[in-house]
Amino acid sequence: MAPTLAMQTKNLDFYYGTFQALHDVNLEFVRSHVTALIGPSGCGKSTLLRCLNRMNDLIPETRADGEVYFNDQNIYTEDVDPVEVRRRVGMVFQKPNPFPKSVYENIAWGARINGFRGDMDDLVETSLKKCALWDEVKDKLKQNALELSGGQQQRLCIARAIAVEPDVILMDEPTSALDPISTAKIEDLITELKERYTIIIVTHNMQQAGRVSDQTAFFLNGWIIEAGDTRDIFFNPREERTEAYISGRFG
C-alpha cells in the first residue's frame, strides 16, 4: 500500500439486516486530498462514509465484510478500538449539531475527554482560527453554541472535529442545510484544510464536488460505478451512467 494513501477499502460489503447496502467497494483515499462521494439518494455513499470511522457500529443489526485500511491498519479487526478510530477519523454531519453548551466548551470537551493536557484556551483559539470562525465568535465564547447561525454552527462543528487532531475528516453533506454564502465559506475552508487533513465529502451538489474535490467516486445502488480524478469524472467519464448523472439526467 502506497504511503500517500490515508485510507483504503478492500472488497467492502455492508448489510443493514439482510439488505446489502454496499457491494464490493474498493476505493483509495489520497492523503491531503479531497475525495467526493456522489450519487443519487440511497446509493450507499453515506453508508460508506460511516464505515470509514466505524460509526455504523452504533446501528444495531448491521454488518461489514471486507477491509478498511487506515494508515496500513485494518480498522475492522478485533484489536482495534472504534473509539480511537473515531478520534483519528473525525466526522462532520449533514445538520449542524453542536453540543448545547458554550462555544468554548464545544471545542474543549472533545479535547478534554481525549486526555488533552496542554493550554486549552490556546487550543480553542487555534481550532477556531483554522476554521475562520475566531473573529466572529471571540467575544461569544461563553455563549450557547446554538445561538450561532447555521453556517457558524457548521464551522464550529468542523473546528470541534479538528480540535482532537484527526488525520481524516469525513463530511456528510456538510452544506445541504446552509445558505449559499455559508456554503461558500465552508467550501473555502475545505480547500484550506486539505493541506493538513485528508477530507472525504459526501455531496448532492455536483458543482460543489467539481469545485472542492481532487478525486470523485460515483455510486449507484451500492456499487461503485466509476472513481478517479474529478476532472476525468466530470469531463471525460468512461461510463454512460456517470455522464447521465452528472449532467442531471437522473438522480
Added chain:
Amino acid sequence: MNSAPEAHITHRHEEIMANIQRRRIRGKVWQVLFYLATTIAVLALVVLILNIFNSVFGYVLIQNEVEPETLVASGNLADMQNTELIALLEENLSTGLIRRFNSEELLEERTTKDLALLVQQRIINPTIIESWSMVESIFDQDAIRATQAEYSGAVLQFRSWLTADFLRSPQNPRPQFAGIRTAFLGSLWMILIVMAVSFPIGVASAIYLEEYARADKWYNRIIEVNIYNLAGVPSIIFGLLGLAIFVRLLGGLTQGRTIISAGMTLALLILPIIIINSREAIKAVPASLRESSYGIGATKWQTIWHHVLPASFDRILTGTILAISRAVGETAPLVVVGASTFITVDPDSIFSKFTTLPIQIYQWSARPQEQFRNVAGAAIIVLLVLMLSMNAAAIITRNRIAKNRRV
C-alpha cells in the same frame, strides 16, 4: 358545443361546495363533543373541590364543661402563671391523671403553653355538640339558631377546621383537638425514602435498558414486557409483596411495620413508572447529539454522562416527581404493610412506627363521629396542597433546566 363542458364545471362546483359544507358540519359535531367532554371534566373537578371545602368550613356549636371565666377573671388562660395553672389542674383532675401527666413529663417542667393546653382540654373541655357544613351554614341559619337555643350556654362559632393548630397538633381522639402533624411528618419521611430508593435504581435501570441492553436478546424482551406490566399491577398487590418481603422476611433489618418497610414498598410500586418515564426521556434525545459525541472519539459512557443524561434530565426529573406524588397519595399498600391506626409520636427515624396523610384521611372518614368528616376534609386540603406543590416543583424545575439547555 361549448355549453356542455360549462354545465359540467358548474355541476362539479356545486358538488364540491356541498361537500365542503358536509365536512365542516362533521368537524363542528366533533368540536361540540370535545367541548362537552372538557365541560364534564371541569364540572367534576369543581364539585370535588366544593365538596372538600364544604366540609372544612362551617358553624359549630360548642359547649364548655367549665366556663373559662370561672377559672380566671379575664377568661384568657394565657394571662396565668405556671403555678396557677398547675394548681388548677391539681384542683380539678383526679390524682391518678395528675400522676400520669407527671410520669410523661413533670408538670413543673412544662411550658406555659403546654399547661394552658392541658387546662383547655381537660378542665374547660369544650365539646362540639353539632357541626354544620359550609352550605348549611350559609343557607340554613334559622335551623342552626333553633338548635343553638336548645342548649343553654352553648356558643355558636364559625370554624375553619384547617388551622395552624391543626397542622401543629398530633392525632387526638376528639375531633376538635385532632391534628395532622404525625401524618404529615410521616408522609415527608416516606417521600424522602421513596426518592432515595426509587430514583437512582429507576434511572440506572432505564440507562441500562435503553443504552446497553441488546433488544434482540430474549431475556431483555422479557424484562421489558414485565416492566410495562408491573406498572399496571394494582397497588394493593405491591402492599402484599412489601408485607411478605420487608415486614416478614427482612423484618430483622427493617424492624417490621416501620417507615422504611413502607417506603421501600412504595418505591417498588413506582419503580416501573420511573423506569418507563426515564426510558422515554432517554429515547427522546436526538441521534444527532449522540453522533456528534461519538464522532469526536467519546466512549459510550462519556456520551451518556455528558450528553444523553443532561439532555434528558428535565424529563427524567418530571417523570420521577410525578411518580413520587402518586406514591404520596397511595393508601392501600400502606394499610397492608401496616400503618399505625393511632399514633401521636412524631416519627424520628426510618425505624419509627408511622402513619401518612392518606391513611389518616381514610381512618378519620371511617370514624362514627360526624366531626371527623370535617377533620378529614381539612387533611385532604393539606394532602392536595402537598401534591400540587410537588407537581409545581416538577414543572418549574423542568422549565428552568430546559431554558438553560435549549435556546
